Amino acid sequence: MEKYEELLLAxxxxxxATDLYSKxxxxxxxxxxxxxxxxxxVALAPSGITASAVAxxxxxxxATVSNVIDRLEQRQLxxxxxxxQDRRRVVLSLTPQGAERLSAAPRPLQEDFINKFQALADWEQSQLLAAMQRIAAMMDAERLDAADVLEVGTYAKHHFPQDD
Incomplete structure (x- = not known):
């Protein structure tokens, strides 16, 4: 197998793994x-936080955060x-249902990754980071929305509608 094929497989x-976790x-x-x-x-800011700060x-x-917040508000979370203090400013807070849902939610997939990554030597962390940044650049992905937690299905649906 060619090295590029091994890389694409990885x-x-x-x-x-990200998609399975999301499902x-x-x-x-x-x-x-x-x-x-x-x-x-939102939970990290008990006195409230703006949508722009969350984004x-x-x-x-x-725009993405605003759409998600609309759905969370409709679900009363x-x-x-x-x-x-400033009538132009709208702050977000968790409802009791939102706090309950959050406390019952599992840890994000990346928490385990972060623990393993931080256990690596500094040089190895830097090497992995540089390699992933290079891969993102090679895939023309630098300007894509990114989050600490990925939701692969949503990206595919918006960027590859012919697959629906």
Whole structure:
């Protein structure tokens, strides 16, 4: 097998693992990975956080975050409230149902990865990071929305509609 074929196989395995986790997460919690990520981010700010701050913190576009927040609000997991100090500002907070759903959710897939990655020597962490950044550049993926948790099915649906 050629080296590029081995590399593509390894990438497919990573994508598959992420996709399987996302499906398992949705089945067990009723939440998608981005929804869980946004709930976690809102929970980290007990006094409230704006949608734009959430988008910036998790490196998703404000439009994407806004759509996910709309769905979370419809499901009564997040509450939007106009700030009393600045009426132009809308802050997000978890509802009791949102806090309950979040506490019952499993740890994100990448937490195990992070623990294993941080156990590596600094030089090996740097080497892996540089290699992945190079791969992203070679795949023209630098400008794509990215999040700490991936949801592969959504990306494919939006970028490859002929597969539907």
């Amino acid at each position: 990438l497919r395995k990573v994508i598959r 398992q997460l949705h089945k067990s919690t009723g939440l998608t990975a981005p929804q869980l990520l946004i709930l976690r981010e 910036q913190n998790i490196t998703l576009s404000p 997040i509450h939007r409230e106009r700030s009393t």
